[in-house]
Amino acid sequence: QVQLVESGGGVVQPGTSLRLSCAASGFTLSSYAMHWVRQAPGKGLEWVALISFDGSNHYYAESVKGRFTISRDNSKNILCLQMGSLRAEDTAVYYCARDRSGWPPEYFDYWGQGTLVTVSS
Amino acid sequence: QSVLTQPPSASDTPGQRVTISCSGSSSNIGSNSVFWYQQFPGTAPKLLIYRNNQRPSGVPDRFSGSKSGTSASLAISGLRSEDEADYYCAAWDDTLSGWVFGGGTKLTVL
Numbered sequence: 478q479v480q481l482v483e484s485g486g487g488v489v490q491p492g493t494s495l496r497l498s499c500a501a502s503g504f505t506l507s508s509y510a511m512h513w514v515r516q517a518p519g520k521g522l523e524w525v526a527l528i529s530f531d532g533s534n535h536y537y538a539e540s541v542k543g544r545f546t547i548s549r550d551n552s553k554n555i556l557c558l559q560m561g562s563l564r565a566e567d568t569a570v571y572y573c574a575r576d577r578s579g580w581p582p583e584y585f586d587y588w589g590q591g592t593l594v595t596v597s598s
Numbered sequence: 599q600s601v602l603t604q605p606p607s608a609s610d611t612p613g614q615r616v617t618i619s620c621s622g623s624s625s626n627i628g629s630n631s632v633f634w635y636q637q638f639p640g641t642a643p644k645l646l647i648y649r650n651n652q653r654p655s656g657v658p659d660r661f662s663g664s665k666s667g668t669s670a671s672l673a674i675s676g677l678r679s680e681d682e683a684d685y686y687c688a689a690w691d692d693t694l695s696g697w698v699f700g701g702g703t704k705l706t707v708l
Contacts (some may be wrong), residue, residue: 521700585688
């Protein structure tokens with residue numbers, strides 16, 4: 478069965494960096510586009526980033542553009558999110574989500590359980 | 599402020615039918631499919647409706663979706679206590695080149 482397991486969350490200070498990972502299993506990662514979606518405590522869902530099945534296309538939310546980088550290693554079945562210049566408003570649970578398609582994107586069909594990132598001094 | 603607009607809450611009694619609206623614009627709902635996600639506290643969202651009105655296998659037919667112009671709605675009939683959850687609409691936005699969500703609707707079964 479499809480499994481997505483996020484890791485790398487934690488408490489970090491403003492202005493620093495953090496790298497999240499998502500381990501995929503139960504399907505062929507190289508066939509699917511992937512996303513990161515976040516949810517601030519007590520708030521709604523916010524899409525963060527998207528990467529195509531082969532890593533050649535990337536899209537970002539305006540709120541993270543220039544600070545976050547999405548990447549993937551299909552040979553290791555891993556999706557990553559490198560987060561830089563972190564701000565308090567980046568505090569959220571970060572979910573990785575599979576797209577139903579390789580490209581163009583269609584919709585999120587499976588989600589991981591999320592990893593919490595807290596940005597605080 | 600979310601790009602898609604949903605009522606923050608909805609409620610009704612067991613057995614009744616409730617509808618949750620989702621309002622957008624020509625760059626998102628008006629030109630792309632709408633998707634609905636269900637989320638229980640402390641858990642990941644789950645796909646409920648895809649491509650406006652399609653149900654994934656395993657989703658009861660009590661759940662239905664529709665879209666007209668720049669608005670969409672999720673209807674839940676025969677309301678049950680286990681339907682208490684947060685519901686989110688989502689769509690691709692051509693202007694933003696990204697996915698947008700509604701702010702979420704908390705459904706209470708009275």
